Amino acid sequence: MNYSSNIQAAKLATLPPWRSRLLFVLLLFGMGALIVRAVYLQSIHNNFLQQKGNARSSRVIDISAHRGMISDRNGEPLAISTPVESIWISPQDVAATPQQVNQLARIMGMDIKEVKSRLFDTTRDFVYLQRQLPPEQAEKIVKLGVPGVSLRREYRRYYPGGGITAHLLGFTDVDDNGQEGLELALQNQLGGKAGSQRVIKDRKGHIVEDVASIRAPKPGSNLVLSIDSKIQYLAYREIKLAVEQHNAKAGSIVVLDAKSGEVLALANWPSYNPNNRAKSNLQVLRNHAVTDLFEPGSTLKPFTVAAALETGNVTPQTIINTENGVILVGGHKIHDTHPEEALTVAQVIQKSSNVGAAKIALSLPPETIWQSLNDSGFGTQAGSGFPGEAAGKLRDYKKWRPIEQATLSYGHGISVSLLQLARAYTIFANNGELKPVSWLKLDAPVSGKKVYSDATAREILNMLEMAVLPGGTAPLAQINGYRVAGKTGTAHKLEGGHYINRYISSFVGLAPASSPRLIVAVMINEPNNGQYYGGMVAAPVFSNVMGAALRLLNVPNDTRLGNVLMPPSVDIVKEEV
Amino acid sequence: MTRVHLLLLLMVIVCALSVVTSQNKARKLFAELQKEKDRAQQMEVEWGQLQLEQSTWAMPARVEKIAVDKLQMQLPKGRQIQFIRAEELNAALTQP
Numbered sequence: 001m002n003y004s005s006n007i008q009a010a011k012l013a014t015l016p017p018w019r020s021r022l023l024f025v026l027l028l029f030g031m032g033a034l035i036v037r038a039v040y041l042q043s044i045h046n047n048f049l050q051q052k053g054n055a056r057s058s059r060v061i062d063i064s065a066h067r068g069m070i071s072d073r074n075g076e077p078l079a080i081s082t083p084v085e086s087i088w089i090s091p092q093d094v095a096a097t098p099q100q101v102n103q104l105a106r107i108m109g110m111d112i113k114e115v116k117s118r119l120f121d122t123t124r125d126f127v128y129l130q131r132q133l134p135p136e137q138a139e140k141i142v143k144l145g146v147p148g149v150s151l152r153r154e155y156r157r158y159y160p161g162g163g164i165t166a167h168l169l170g171f172t173d174v175d176d177n178g179q180e181g182l183e184l185a186l187q188n189q190l191g192g193k194a195g196s197q198r199v200i201k202d203r204k205g206h207i208v209e210d211v212a213s214i215r216a217p218k219p220g221s222n223l224v225l226s227i228d229s230k231i232q233y234l235a236y237r238e239i240k241l242a243v244e245q246h247n248a249k250a251g252s253i254v255v256l257d258a259k260s261g262e263v264l265a266l267a268n269w270p271s272y273n274p275n276n277r278a279k280s281n282l283q284v285l286r287n288h289a290v291t292d293l294f295e296p297g298s299t300l301k302p303f304t305v306a307a308a309l310e311t312g313n314v315t316p317q318t319i320i321n322t323e324n325g326v327i328l329v330g331g332h333k334i335h336d337t338h339p340e341e342a343l344t345v346a347q348v349i350q351k352s353s354n355v356g357a358a359k360i361a362l363s364l365p366p367e368t369i370w371q372s373l374n375d376s377g378f379g380t381q382a383g384s385g386f387p388g389e390a391a392g393k394l395r396d397y398k399k400w401r402p403i404e405q406a407t408l409s410y411g412h413g414i415s416v417s418l419l420q421l422a423r424a425y426t427i428f429a430n431n432g433e434l435k436p437v438s439w440l441k442l443d444a445p446v447s448g449k450k451v452y453s454d455a456t457a458r459e460i461l462n463m464l465e466m467a468v469l470p471g472g473t474a475p476l477a478q479i480n481g482y483r484v485a486g487k488t489g490t491a492h493k494l495e496g497g498h499y500i501n502r503y504i505s506s507f508v509g510l511a512p513a514s515s516p517r518l519i520v521a522v523m524i525n526e527p528n529n530g531q532y533y534g535g536m537v538a539a540p541v542f543s544n545v546m547g548a549a550l551r552l553l554n555v556p557n558d559t560r561l562g563n564v565l566m567p568p569s570v571d572i573v574k575e576e577v
Numbered sequence: 578m579t580r581v582h583l584l585l586l587l588m589v590i591v592c593a594l595s596v597v598t599s600q601n602k603a604r605k606l607f608a609e610l611q612k613e614k615d616r617a618q619q620m621e622v623e624w625g626q627l628q629l630e631q632s633t634w635a636m637p638a639r640v641e642k643i644a645v646d647k648l649q650m651q652l653p654k655g656r657q658i659q660f661i662r663a664e665e666l667n668a669a670l671t672q673p
Binding site: 069076077080081082083135158160161207208209210229230233234237481556557561562 | 603604607608611622625626628629632633635636637638656658660
């Protein structure tokens with residue numbers, strides 16, 4: 001058949017009408033089918049299709065939020081979170097050549113066998129290969145381009161101060177949550193909350209559209225502590241030196257702002273490096289100054305005497321018969337190393353006489369003494385919010401026997417933490433007002449609780465100043481150019497209910513005495529080099545730290561330079577322990 | 578009538594095209610924004626690292642060591658310190 005003949009035929013005869021009708025009906029059907037299909041896809045099957053479409057391009061991504069920075073009162077950083085990369089793998093997708101495995105192991109510094117066992121452990125969907133790598137190292141791993149190996153951004157905490165601020169700040173775990181110290185105490189403010197966001201990604205994984213924010217990320221807030229990093233360093237250096245020099249077991253030091261109760265420094269030795277805790281054991285992590293209790297010894301005497309002065313029964317000049325240094329209370333002997341026939345109340349503090357303190361205490365009702373100590377913050381938590389803060393033990397006065405009341409007057413049979421003790425001395429710096437402890441920098445002065453009258457606080461401060469001058473127990477605590485007030489303490493350690501011949505030496509002091517700016521409390525646990533009196537072991541640490549800190553803070557001198565008067569060392573009054 | 582229809586059709590086409598171009602523009606701008614955000618984050622990271630570095634260099638122990646060993650500095654002893662009170666200084670300055 002050829003075309004020309006066909007055309008000719010068409011011209012000759014008209015086509016039968018059914019053919020065009022059939023064609024029309026077929027087309028109509030075709031269109032109907034398309035419409036039905038369209039309706040089906042657009043409305044009935046719509047949800048499913050939309051879902052599939054989204055699954056191919058829409059993604060929910062996490063936006064990590066970093067932990068807030070901790071800085072000292074002058075803005076020096078103490079703890080910073082910087083991003084690091086963690087390498088994770090989904091073993092089912094891993095396809096690595098032996099060469100690549102070798103390279104991976106080399107970059108991460110891991111054992112090849114270990115890497116292999118993790119890479120090809122197909123029973124698991126998600127395995128961390130290495131956590132917290134520096135970004136440069138992570139970049140090298142990405143460049144290897146091994147399928148199934150991915151990065152995940154995390155944050156790691158760095159402490160520029162290292163061991164100096166270790167106990168104070170504590171540390172965070174691998175997920176950047178606070179575990180110890182202030183990191184734990186202030187977790188709520190510091191911790192960031194990761195957010196998430198729905199986005200559309202293209203074929204190459206680039207984000208092309210920001211659809212909606214599901215949860216906005218909340219970075220942790222930056223905190224400004226009350227710590228002064230220069231004083232902190234000083235305190236740490238001196239306590240470390242003293243512990244090493246006296247071959248002691250441990251030592252702690254607390255520096256408070258006398259007027260506001262802010263903690264300016266808090267250090268312990270031995271310490272650890274929070275940036276690398278691999279070698280530190282549990283014992284070294286303890287913040288002795290806050291969580292450990294000890295019997296304060298004579299550093300408690302000012303509170304006994306203050307209670308007596310408050311009742312009005314005695315004045316600083318009242319003479320106490322100290323019975324040549326020995327008295328019997330309930331069959332127990334109390335004695336002084338430096339026996340005296342009689343001392344004034346002020347001299348009881350100056351010479352740290354146990355007999356004198358016991359006699360003053362026994363002249364008072366037990367409730368008065370208990371109230372005085374309780375109001376000064378002993379036996380209750382200082383409320384600083386530090387994790388593991390010790391409350392100390394102050395027994396109920398209703399159960400006291402006379403001997404207990406007598407020994408309590410010079411700091412035995414009661415346990416306190418160093419922070420508590422330092423805080424209690426804010427009373428003598430603030431006209432009888434006990435200030436709350438603060439770890440954060442305060443903008444406005446806080447009011448405390450009035451414990452003693454102005455006159456009592458001033459009289460005690462004068463007595464404490466006498467204790468530091470020649471004739472007292474702590475001439476080594478003197479500072480060139482500043483008047484100092486302070487009290488030594490030496491206590492036998494308790495072990496299994498018995499006092500043993502190991503000691504805790506302490507010193508708490510305020511300066512400048514004319515208007516105290518700082519309180520420094522020092523505690524040395526088991527000095528082992530022959531000397532153990534607080535006036536010999538702890539007082540020099542106080543003097544070094546306090547002197548340097550006052551100069552750092554530009555506190556004007558309140559006495560002439562060259563005021564330091566040292567008695568020959570044999571004449572230093574040793575307190576009874 | 579047909580003229581109005583044609584005009585409307587034209588407007589619809591123009592609108593449709595502008596939707597497409599603005600969508601495209603928006604995506605481009607968003608990509609740029611994303612890039613800038615990444616840069617901001619990178620800078621923040623760098624800032625943190627620089628802060629760390631700075632505080633490492635400025636560690637009191639290091640400063641002290643350099644001051645003592647290299648610069649041979651020392652704390653002035655008692656007699657080397659002279660205090661000048663502000664009032665005395667002012668009095669001395671006003672008197673010729």
